[in-house]
Amino acid sequence: MAQVPQTFFDALAVRTWCGLALETLGRAREEIDAINVYPVADGDTGTNLYLTVESAVAAVEAVFAGHAAGSGPEGPTFADAARAMAHGALIGARGNSGTILAQLLRGMAQVLADDEAAHADGPGLRLALRHAADSARQAVAHPVEGTVLTVASAAADAADGAEGDCGKVARAAYEGARTALAATPGQLPVLERAGVVDAGGRGLVAVLGALVETFTGEMPRAVAGAVRMSAGTEGAAAAGAASVPGARASGGGVTEGLVGAHLGPDEDLHECADSTAAAHQDGPAFEVIYLLEAEDASVARLRERLDALGDSLVVVGGDGLWNVHVHVDDAGAAVEAGIEAGRPYRIRITHFGAGDVHTTGAERPPRERAQRAVVAVVPGEGLAGLYTEAGATTVLARPGEPPASGELVQALRRAHAREVVLLPNDAELRHTAAAAAEQARTEGIRVALIPTRSAVQGIAALAVHEPERRFDEDVVSMTSAAGATRYAEVTVAERQSWTMAGICQAGDVLGLIDGDVAVIGADIAATAETVLDRMLAAGGEMVTLVLGDDAPEAIAEHLEGRVREGYLAVDTVVYRGGRQGALLLIGVE
Numbered sequence: 001m002a003q004v005p006q007t008f009f010d011a012l013a014v015r016t017w018c019g020l021a022l023e024t025l026g027r028a029r030e031e032i033d034a035i036n037v038y039p040v041a042d043g044d045t046g047t048n049l050y051l052t053v054e055s056a057v058a059a060v061e062a063v064f065a066g067h068a069a070g071s072g073p074e075g076p077t078f079a080d081a082a083r084a085m086a087h088g089a090l091i092g093a094r095g096n097s098g099t100i101l102a103q104l105l106r107g108m109a110q111v112l113a114d115d116e117a118a119h120a121d122g123p124g125l126r127l128a129l130r131h132a133a134d135s136a137r138q139a140v141a142h143p144v145e146g147t148v149l150t151v152a153s154a155a156a157d158a159a160d161g162a163e164g165d166c167g168k169v170a171r172a173a174y175e176g177a178r179t180a181l182a183a184t185p186g187q188l189p190v191l192e193r194a195g196v197v198d199a200g201g202r203g204l205v206a207v208l209g210a211l212v213e214t215f216t217g218e219m220p221r222a223v224a225g226a227v228r229m230s231a232g233t234e235g236a237a238a239a240g241a242a243s244v245p246g247a248r249a250s251g252g253g254v255t256e257g258l259v260g261a262h263l264g265p266d267e268d269l270h271e272c273a274d275s276t277a278a279a280h281q282d283g284p285a286f287e288v289i290y291l292l293e294a295e296d297a298s299v300a301r302l303r304e305r306l307d308a309l310g311d312s313l314v315v316v317g318g319d320g321l322w323n324v325h326v327h328v329d330d331a332g333a334a335v336e337a338g339i340e341a342g343r344p345y346r347i348r349i350t351h352f353g354a355g356d357v358h359t360t361g362a363e364r365p366p367r368e369r370a371q372r373a374v375v376a377v378v379p380g381e382g383l384a385g386l387y388t389e390a391g392a393t394t395v396l397a398r399p400g401e402p403p404a405s406g407e408l409v410q411a412l413r414r415a416h417a418r419e420v421v422l423l424p425n426d427a428e429l430r431h432t433a434a435a436a437a438e439q440a441r442t443e444g445i446r447v448a449l450i451p452t453r454s455a456v457q458g459i460a461a462l463a464v465h466e467p468e469r470r471f472d473e474d475v476v477s478m479t480s481a482a483g484a485t486r487y488a489e490v491t492v493a494e495r496q497s498w499t500m501a502g503i504c505q506a507g508d509v510l511g512l513i514d515g516d517v518a519v520i521g522a523d524i525a526a527t528a529e530t531v532l533d534r535m536l537a538a539g540g541e542m543v544t545l546v547l548g549d550d551a552p553e554a555i556a557e558h559l560e561g562r563v564r565e566g567y568l569a570v571d572t573v574v575y576r577g578g579r580q581g582a583l584l585l586i587g588v589e
Helices: 011-034 045-069 078-092 095-112 122-139 148-160 166-186 189-194 199-216 269-278 296-309 331-341 381-389 405-414 427-442 455-463 471-483 524-536 555-566
Strands: 286-293 310-318 321-328 343-351 370-378 393-396 417-423 446-449 486-492 497-499 502-504 509-513 516-521 542-548 571-578 584-588
Touching: 011 045, 011 078, 011 199, 045 078, 045 095, 045 199, 045 405, 078 095, 078 321, 095 122, 095 148, 095 199, 095 286, 095 310, 095 321, 122 148, 122 166, 122 310, 148 166, 148 199, 166 189, 166 199, 286 331, 296 310, 296 321, 296 331, 321 331, 331 343, 370 381, 370 405, 370 455, 381 393, 381 455, 381 571, 393 405, 405 417, 405 427, 417 427, 417 455, 417 471, 427 446, 446 471, 455 471, 455 542, 455 584, 486 524, 497 516, 502 516, 509 524, 516 524, 524 555, 524 584, 542 555, 555 571
Parallel strands: 370 393, 370 417, 417 446, 542 571
Antiparallel strands: 286 321, 286 343, 310 321, 486 509, 486 584, 497 502, 509 516, 542 584
């Protein structure tokens, strides 16, 4: 069904565009991953772009939901929606291309939200696209032509010459980006050798296609395939005109036909990517990404230091919050540089090691899938270590930053198993986990979702996991163990609120049992003891305590003593959870 067009660029148009961009990237993700050969042939550009936009969508939807929950009939302003889109992309940006896309969206938002107008028209969209392209280029330490930066600049150039409403400007930008994308193999030798267009640029074309659909209600015509590079047509790339014979449009609109055109009958794209990867064997060993809270002056010094450490440096953001991406050999030095500049967090380090993209096809035997694996969402670094030691693949969920479905799908793939048990460990993640499981099933992975609502239930399930058993039997056993574990947490109220136990004030200590507030107190140890007593009143054989970083030092010893004195034959085990949000997690089996 055709999309209802948006006349102006307003808050609803921002919401619509983000949603359509996510759908389009979802359809194109695997194709974009497959043509990813620059700057590193790690086959994740499509996934990274998808996760970046997914984070933007979540932020925009949160703004709309917040206004819907209020008493007034008005929705969010145009500026609110644009800023939310930019902020969501910034904090969720993944990889080189995702980080650049986040800056493109931020650059647009800076123009669109600048005067607090209710909407923008065609000229406003032209200005936004120009500022986006310029700011993205400034964010990259050493811009390279034939990449997403080139495609973004071409889109802005084409938009500059367009007259009319947002639909006409968006279509001009899209067509300019299409033409520039087709020319990328002639600008970047690594693309020409592999017979592909730039993966990041391909993703941007998809995002701009969604912008066209937002304002016209129609998907633009499918993107032509990569330029044929056979003898006699080498110059076609520069002209950006030749297309793949047989390239066709589909329901996916802009998602078809971007793989290499000069491959022979016995070649495939992965073989070309392998040969390309050989050229990168001497490149940096690690990709380092983190969010950074820092002042502008500190970030300027950070850029200089990181530029000396490695390559593919992109630093995006502003107003005290930045997303830093760099490829280095010394990951520790890159993180230390961030610590000197401000407060880095959500640090992700990926090793380009033996057996991955820096290994040629001849040296990289296909890795056999394991029969079974467990994927678990965990709320702190300490628990992540515990789950990993038990053999699980973990997804870290920091306080206030639940993982998106795309992150869970990535983890399910990373587990590299035929059968996977998924433990969300949070009641709020049940729909996200279900969506991820369904996506993985379409890729041939057998996934069982056990609806664990707390990390302590996940610990209980993992304790009885036996990969040698039949899959169904193992899932039933793990589900039974999780269901037999009552869970609780002790935390501090952030604001006044009505609860099942009465009205709490900011700073009160709350004891939640099975997700509901059961105790309101002033002392952490006393509240925890009351919660534990109520849980053990119904019986139990094992108490699990998971301590957060901010929990009092003596609380574990205090509660262990309480169990020894008051409950015979009940054992206690204590773990360190790290920055898990709650002061204390309690499980009783």
